Amino acid sequence: MERNGNTNGSSSHPHEVREHDVLVIGAGGAGLRAAVAATERGLSVGVVTKSLLGKAHTVMAEGGIAASLGNVDPEDGWQTHFKDTMKSGKFINNWRMAEIFAKEAPDRVYELEQWGALFNRTPEGKISQRPFGAHTYRRLCHVGDRTGLELIRTMQEKVLATDTKVYMETTVTRLFQNDEGRVVGALAYTRETGKFIHFKAKAVVMATGGWGRIFKVTSNSWEGTGDGVMLAYHAGAELVDMEMMQFHPTGMVWPPGVRGLLVTEGVRGEGGLLKNSEGDRYMGNYDEERMELSSRDVVARANYTEVKEGRGSPHGGVYLDITHLGYDKIIQKLPTMHEQFLKLADIDISKEPMEVFPTVHYTMGGIKIDPETAASNVPGLFAAGEVAGGLHGANRLGGNSLSDLLVFGRRAGEGAAEYVKSNGYSTDIPESAVEEEKKRMLDPLQKQGEGENPYHLQQELQEVMMEHANLMRTGDSLKEGLGKVLALKDRLPNMKASGSTLFNPGWHAVQDVNNLVTISEVILRTALERTERRGAQWRLDFDGPDDDLGRVNFIVKEDAQGEVGIEKRDIPPMPEHLRRLFDENQDMSGGEKTGKESQF
Missing domain, CATH: 1.20.58.100 (Fumarate reductase/succinate dehydrogenase flavoprotein-like, C-terminal domain)
Structure with missing residues (x-):
């Protein structure tokens, strides 16, 4: 169980020692779901977040949780969700992760409902599902346009009902490993005082989200600085698909103080139309079949192209128009968007269109994990959520992130718990390792x-x-x-x-x-x-996709000299039961569809 250790270290900068079976770094949807899974197995769990509990970036996922419940379109099933996810990722996704994800997402949604999440309902009282870009069926279970907030609220209350210890406003700086290379804890400091904490843990779950703050215009909040992926990288973890950064097609462009703030895909899911400065609804030029509900990469490139070719709005965006829905429907379906534009941009979206432009939103790449256990290649280190790579391939479908958090958050918590229960490794490391890391952290102040x-x-x-x-x-x-x-x-x-x-x-x-x-x-x-x-x-x-590159992932690992090592690794062939799901004429190399979308 959790233990408070003695205060150690030099007198000027002592450190506290805390012990847990499992240390979860990050308190978003993935971290909280992992914590619940580990505590359910009777283990002591500590959750570290550099923000406040309930403030994780998960709240920015507004549109919904993708899961093939079939409540609105009964013909939907895991097979179609799997196919949509693979096609969107251009087939460089980890197909086993995508299979597990599509099969388990409905159970995780019903579980969330049992724990208290209040979803929008169909007239028959079932969980309502809305359309979203590049999903074949209406699949997104939603709570208005505040779905991420509801997920966090529900998971937070679930965690607080357990013995989990939450360390808020605390930043982790380094993972500690024993002589065998196993992760056995971490050093952290409290953001308020700078007091150091040595966490001793038999397993660590990384759930720290993405790194959008490398860009000037991003929907990511201040926390998105990639702490977790770099902690793992410096511990020897393999990373995958790191070149893949998702630009959400619609971020706010005006006023400058809110540039990049997310405008949910739910607006397009509810019938929002994209138009240029000439009043043309241009998506037919880029994907005449799916129009505004094309995949995010296609819509983002379309918006970008319209502006670059001189058909943009006064503030350098394009117009997203939902006025035809009417005030009452907008307040019912998109209350947060209405409030966001009214308060931040002085625009009533029931009367005039929004100005939007692509904003850095999500990273498909991250720590390479085992689909079954969410374990990295480093013993004792697990990962889930946006910080983990593999599920989304070259492009993530809207709504897949929230179900990803729940499916692999649970698997990471269970994987870490099984690992802890199956080994008796000591979490002791030389005191000099702790002091060395403290010295590194304090150096800029001296x-x-x-x-x-x-x-x-x-x-x-x-x-x-x-x-x-x-x-x-x-x-x-x-x-x-x-x-x-x-x-x-x-x-x-x-x-x-x-x-x-x-x-x-x-x-x-x-x-x-x-x-x-x-x-x-x-x-x-x-x-x-x-x-x-x-x-x-x-x-x-x-000119287009390369068939050979469609069969490989780029794996990154820190080499012995501390430099970036890149390896081209073949993607294992998809098993027959999954291959059969695709039409015989399906381009399995991940090339775009034929027709107008192909040039894009």
Whole structure:
């Protein structure tokens, strides 16, 4: 069970010791679901979040949870959800993850309902389901346009009913490993005081979300700095699909203070129309069959192209019009969107259209995990949610993220619990390892003279990524961007923070920027390797998808010199029972459909 250890370390910066069977890093949907799964097996669980409980980025997933309940379209089933997920990911997804996901998502939704989630209902009283981009059937179980908030609220109450210990406003800086390379804990500090905590744990579940803050315009909140993926990377974990960053087609563009804030796909799911400055409903030029409900990568490129070709709105976006729904329906179906635009942009969306433009929203890549147990290649380290890669391939379907959190959050918690119960490894490590990490963290506060300002470095990085790793990419631009990122990397050791560890956001920023620069290098290097157009990786210097590259993932691992190592790894062939689900003429290489979408 949880134990408080003695205070150790130097007198000026002592540290506390806390012990748990399982340490969950991140308190979004995946982390909380993992915590519940582990506590249900009688283990002591600690949850660390650098924000507050209930404030995780999961709340930004507004449109719904994708699951083939078949409440509105009875012909829907896991097979169709599986096919939609694989097609959207252009077949570089881990097919076993996609199979498990599609089969288990309905159970996780019903479970959430049993725990108290209040879903919108059909007239017969079933959970209502709305259409969403590139889903064959109406599949998204929703709570108005506040689904993520309801998921977090429900999971939070479930966790608080257990013995789980939650450490809020606490940032993890390093995973500790024993001589065998097993993860046996972590060092963290409280953001308020800077007091260090040595967490001893027999297993760690990483559930820290994504890294959208490498871009200037993003729907991600301040927490999205990629802490978890970098903690895992430095511990020797393999990463997959890191070149794949999703640009949500619709972010706010005005006023500047809210640029990038998410406009839910639920608006298009409820019938929203995209128009350019000439009043044309242009999606027919890009996907005449699915129009506004095409996959996110296609709609984002369409919006981007309309603006770049001079048909944009006054503030550099396109128009998203839902006025035909009428005030009453909008308040019923999209209350958060109505309030968001009214309060932040002084626009009544029941009377005038919204201005929107693609915003960095999600990362398909992340820690490579085993589909059954959510274990990484590092013993004792598990991962779930956005920080884990493999499920979504080259492009994530809207609504698949919330069901991903629940399906693999549960599997990660169970996998970690089984691992703990099956081994008796000691969590002891040399005290010198703890002191060394504390020294590394405190170093920027003890620099004399001039030093690099972490905020300036982050701003420079964001400009580089916006220019060189945006929606459309070229080899020359990626190489130029990589050169700029490597120049920033050389300046990282000179970062300085003034003041003490108390209430010091500048000190926190040093840690964030170290992570963000490394992630950016990884993304640029893998984007250079994937020389094709596939989902979110859209190379303008290549004509389309490459059949050979459609059969591989790019695996990233830190090499012995601490540099980015990239390996091209073949995707195992899909078993016959899954292959049979696709039409015989289905292009299994992940190429786009024929017709007007093919050029896009």
